[in-house]
Amino acid sequence: MARIKTENNLTRKEVIVAKAATLFREKGFKAASMRDLAEAVGVEAASLYNHIKSKTEILHELCFSVANRFVHKIDEVEAENTNAVNKIEKLLRFHINEMLHHYEEVYVSDREWKHLSDPYLSNFQNQRRIYRKRFAAIIETGINEHQIKSIDAPTAVLIMLHAISGIESWHRSTQKITAEELEENMISILVGGLVNR
Amino acid sequence: MARIKTENNLTRKEVIVAKAATLFREKGFKAASMRDLAEAVGVEAASLYNHIKSKTEILHELCFSVANRFVHKIDEVEAENTNAVNKIEKLLRFHINEMLHHYEEVYVSDREWKHLSDPYLSNFQNQRRIYRKRFAAIIETGINEHQIKSIDAPTAVLIMLHAISGIESWHRSTQKITAEELEENMISILVGGLVNR
């Protein structure tokens, strides 16, 4: 009877959720079975239920831990005393680094939230909608102050956010530029596409 | 015994595939069941098999019909006698319009291709990889001719393609700007992010 190995002060639940993130990213939430997850963790499927309530609970944990980090960040950025373009750049760099260093979680949260069930589903969608509105509001400010060219702010937001989710492809590619280079390239293209010249 | 209704010269198979595209987009390939699809088509699940070989075959049809359209387009654009920025703009506009007018198919092809099985899977991945290389090559040309700023071309490609997939959110949003406005906004931001000033 081999116990789930815990390292770095992680609870067994956290180990399971972390392995699940990898699995959900690779196969998708629906296609990844609890038996798959059990094997990845090194245990029988039924044993997982000593640590988690359900498969969906794992998805909750992943989606909301990611969402909360972004909300916390935009709280911080909004409060800063700087111009709109700076704020946007900070948000973008945060998104990029989240995608670089918490790839599995962020990716799963982005692509698999549809499989949440109410009330978590509506909750998540609400948070997402509000986040995007706040992001758009910063862009609007930049437009009004003529730092940013006159574009539709919600459209700009969806371009930015989806563009960053492209880092998925970078992770899988064989000939990678470094993470730093990637970050600078993305900022150059995305911010460059917004600003007035 | 109600037959599958065919309109506009569509075969029954094409009706099934079209309905499947909607369903796969809404629920994901794995979560959408053949019984769901049957209901959407107005028939029993077993009856579908008079027209299609398997659930996976439907996914093949969707993925490759989309992929073929993009390959065909880049063939056309590469052959044109114009500069790199123009070529990129044409490709982007094509992507945007595909996403606007063949939303279901393009979205499914983009997100669900992982569930293809070999040899179709490797085939699809190859086509995708080659397409992106050709796109990157056009960007490289623009960089060498100093129309485009000095960036990593593969990174630029993944930003462009993923940004466009954000049109998904536009489709679902309630207060939409028009399709034409969306197209112009996207082109402005994306091309604006590339060009040298």
Added chain:
DNA sequence: ATAATATACTAACGAATGTTAGCGATGTTT
């Protein structure tokens, strides 16, 4: 050492899945 708790196991469940077989009804061609 003993008791208590945490964790893993085996076995099994009901439900849902993709798919096949066989039959009858419908539509088309001769």
Added chain:
DNA sequence: AAACATCGCTAACATTCGTTAGTATATTAT
């Protein structure tokens, strides 16, 4: 009208799914 192909139906199949119950073992606290 007869022959034939097309199409949809019911019934059923083998798997796989998430999850639960009950039990055994390992760890921790007393």
